[in-house]
Amino acid sequence: MYSIFSILLAVLPFVSGAAIPVNEQLYRNVVVTVTERQYGPSGTNGTATAGGPVATPSDRAPPMYKPPSNTTKGDGFTGYRSIGYLVDWGIYGRKFFPPMLRADQFTHIMLSFLNFNVTTGEVFMTDPAADVQVKFGTAGLEWPTPDPKVANGIVEQMFLMKHQYRNLKTMLSIGGWTYSSEGKYNKYLKTPESRAGFAKTAAKFVNDFGMDGIDVDWEYPDTPEDGLNLADLLRRCREELNKLDPKFELSIAAPCGPKNIVNLPIMEIDKHLDFWNLMAYDFAGSGFSEFAGHMSNFYPSTDDPKSTPFSYVAALDTYLAAGVNPRKINTGMPIYGRSFGGTDGLGKSFSVDQTPKGWEPGAHDYKSLPLHAGDVVFEDEKLLASGSYNPETRVLVSYDTPKMARLKAQFIMDRGLGGAFWWETSADRDTAESNLVQNVIKTFGGQKSFQQKENRLDYPESKYDNIKSWSGESVKWNRTEFEQI
Numbered sequence: 120m121y122s123i124f125s126i127l128l129a130v131l132p133f134v135s136g137a138a139i140p141v142n143e144q145l146y147r148n149v150v151v152t153v154t155e156r157q158y159g160p161s162g163t164n165g166t167a168t169a170g171g172p173v174a175t176p177s178d179r180a181p182p183m184y185k186p187p188s189n190t191t192k193g194d195g196f197t198g199y200r201s202i203g204y205l206v207d208w209g210i211y212g213r214k215f216f217p218p219m220l221r222a223d224q225f226t227h228i229m230l231s232f233l234n235f236n237v238t239t240g241e242v243f244m245t246d247p248a249a250d251v252q253v254k255f256g257t258a259g260l261e262w263p264t265p266d267p268k269v270a271n272g273i274v275e276q277m278f279l280m281k282h283q284y285r286n287l288k289t290m291l292s293i294g295g296w297t298y299s300s301e302g303k304y305n306k307y308l309k310t311p312e313s314r315a316g317f318a319k320t321a322a323k324f325v326n327d328f329g330m331d332g333i334d335v336d337w338e339y340p341d342t343p344e345d346g347l348n349l350a351d352l353l354r355r356c357r358e359e360l361n362k363l364d365p366k367f368e369l370s371i372a373a374p375c376g377p378k379n380i381v382n383l384p385i386m387e388i389d390k391h392l393d394f395w396n397l398m399a400y401d402f403a404g405s406g407f408s409e410f411a412g413h414m415s416n417f418y419p420s421t422d423d424p425k426s427t428p429f430s431y432v433a434a435l436d437t438y439l440a441a442g443v444n445p446r447k448i449n450t451g452m453p454i455y456g457r458s459f460g461g462t463d464g465l466g467k468s469f470s471v472d473q474t475p476k477g478w479e480p481g482a483h484d485y486k487s488l489p490l491h492a493g494d495v496v497f498e499d500e501k502l503l504a505s506g507s508y509n510p511e512t513r514v515l516v517s518y519d520t521p522k523m524a525r526l527k528a529q530f531i532m533d534r535g536l537g538g539a540f541w542w543e544t545s546a547d548r549d550t551a552e553s554n555l556v557q558n559v560i561k562t563f564g565g566q567k568s569f570q571q572k573e574n575r576l577d578y579p580e581s582k583y584d585n586i587k588s589w590s591g592e593s594v595k596w597n598r599t600e601f602e603q604i
C-alpha cells in the first residue's frame with residue numbers, strides 16, 4: 120500500500136504536466152467566494168470559480184428518503200423548529216448576557232448544561248451563580264445576596280423571554296460532552312434507581328425554572344445496553360413531564376457517527392421524543408482528526424475522502440431508514456469553526472500547534488472568522504461545506520458561511536425535515552446579513568414559517584416566588600432588533 124501510494128504521489132505531477140498549486144488542489148470543483156467585505160480589510164466582493172465546474176444540485180447524492188410533498192399530508196408538520204443553545208458560561212469570558220440573545224429568532228432555547236449526581240442520579244445546576252443568582256444590569260453583572268426563593272440569573276431572563284415571545288419554549292439541557300465524559304452516563308445510569316432520580320429531579324427543575332421541557336445530551340451510549348438505558352431514562356423523563364403538563368417536550372442531542380448511532384435502539388427512543396437534534400458538526404477537528412477536513416459537511420467527498428471522515432446525510436438516512444419521521448429531526452449547525460494549522464489544505468496532514476488559540480484549542484467563534492485578512496473563503500456547494508484557507512499562514516478553518524447556512528436550510532426544506540438548531544448562540548454575528556440564524560430562518564420563510572406552539576407561563580408549584588407569580592419587571596433589552604421576516 121505504502122509504496123503504491125508513494126509512487127502515485129511522485130508520478131502525479133508529471134502526469135498532469137506540473138505540480139498542482141496548493142490553492143488549486145484545495146479549490147478544485149469548488150466555488151470560491153472571495154472574502155466578504157465585512158470579513159476583513161482586504162476583502163473584495165463577488166465570486167470567482169477556481170479550476171473546475173461549479174457543482175449543481177444534480178451532482179448531489181439522491182436522497183434515500185422522498186420528502187412529503189407538503190404540510191397537510193399527515194406527517195405532523197406545522198412549521199419549522201429553530202432552536203438555540205444558550206450556554207450558562209457565556210456570561211463570563213464571552214460577555215454574552217441573555218438580554219443580548221435575539222429570542223425572537225427561536226422556537227426553543229436550551230439552557231446548557233446541568234449535570235447529575237453519580238450516586239443518586241439527581242440533576243443539579245453546575246453554576247447556580249449564573250443560572251439563578253446574577254443580575255444583568257446596564258453596567259454588567261450584579262451580584263445581589265442569593266435568595267433561595269428568588270430566581271435571578273439566566274433562568275429569570277429566559278422566563279422573561281417567554282412572556283415576550285409566546286411561541287418560545289425553553290428547555291433544560293442536561294449533560295453535554297464534558298459532563299458525559301469518562302463514560303459517566305454509561306457507568307452511573309445503569310440502575311433503575313439512578314434513572315428514576317434523574318427523571319424526577321429534571322422534571323422538578325423544569326417546574327421550578329418555568330420551562331417547557333427537557334433535552335438529554337448523553338454523549339454517547341457505548342454499548343447496546345447503554346442505548347436501552349437511554350431509552351428507559353427517556354421513558355421516565357416523559358412520564359415525569361406528563362405529570363406536570365403533557366405539552367412539555369422531550370428531546371435528545373443525537374450523534375452522527377455510525378459507531379455511536381449503532382448503539383441506539385432508535386425507534387425505542389423515538390417513542391418518547393418530541394424531536395431529535397442531530398449534531399451535524401465536529402466531524403473533524405485538530406484534537407481528534409488525522410487530516411484537515413470538513414467539520415459539518417452534509418455530503419461525503421468522493422474526490423478527497425480524507426477531507427470528509429463523516430457526513431450528515433449518512434447519519435440522517437440511518438435515522439430515517441429506522442423509521443423516524445423526518446419532521447421530528449432537526450439539523451445541527453455550528454456557529455463556530457474548527458481550525459487546522461500548518462496544513463496544505465483539505466485532506467492533508469496538519470500540525471496542531473500552529474493554530475491561533477480559540478475558546479478551546481482549534482475552536483473559534485463564527486463572529487471571529489475568518490481569522491486573518493487574506494484568508495480565502497471557499498464554499499463547496501456539492502458537499503454543503505465551507506471554510507477558509509490562507510496559503511501564507513497555512514491555516515484552514517472549517518465553518519459555515521451565511522451562504523452555506525442558507526443552502527443547508529434549503530436542504531432541510533427539500534428533505535422535509537423539522538428544522539434547525541445551533542451550537543451556540545453567543546457566537547453569531549450582529550448584522551442580519553451575516554447572522555447565521557437569520558440566514559436560515561429567512562430561507563425557511565421567516566418567523567411565520569415557525570412551528571406554532573404556545574409556551575406555558577403558569578407554574579404555581581415553582582419554588583421561586585418570582586416564577587410562581589411573575590411581576591413582569593426586569594432588565595429591558597437594549598440591542599438592535601432584526602427585522603421580522
Ligand SMILES: *[C@@H]1O[C@H](CO)[C@@H](O)[C@H](O)[C@H]1NC(C)=O
Binds near residue numbers: 156163164
Ligand atoms: C462591495 O459591496 C458593497 C455593498 O454592496 C459596496 O458598497 C462596495 O462598494 C463593494 N466594494 C467593491 C470593492 O466592489
Ligand SMILES: *[C@@H]1O[C@H](CO)[C@@H](O)[C@H](O)[C@H]1NC(C)=O
Binds near residue numbers: 188189190
Ligand atoms: C408546497 O408548498 C410550497 C411552498 O409552501 C408551494 O410553493 C408548493 O406549491 C406546494 N406544493 C404542493 C404540491 O402543494
Ligand SMILES: *[C@@H]1O[C@H](CO)[C@@H](O)[C@H](O)[C@H]1NC(C)=O
Binds near residue numbers: 236237238239243
Ligand atoms: C450526591 O448525592 C449524595 C447522596 O445524597 C451526596 O452525599 C453527595 O454529596 C452528592 N454529590 C454531589 C456532587 O452533589
Ligand SMILES: *[C@@H]1O[C@H](CO)[C@@H](O)[C@H](O)[C@H]1NC(C)=O
Binds near residue numbers: 257597598
Ligand atoms: C442602548 O445602547 C445604545 C448603543 O450602545 C446606547 O446609545 C443607548 O444609550 C442605550 N440605551 C439604554 C436605555 O441603555
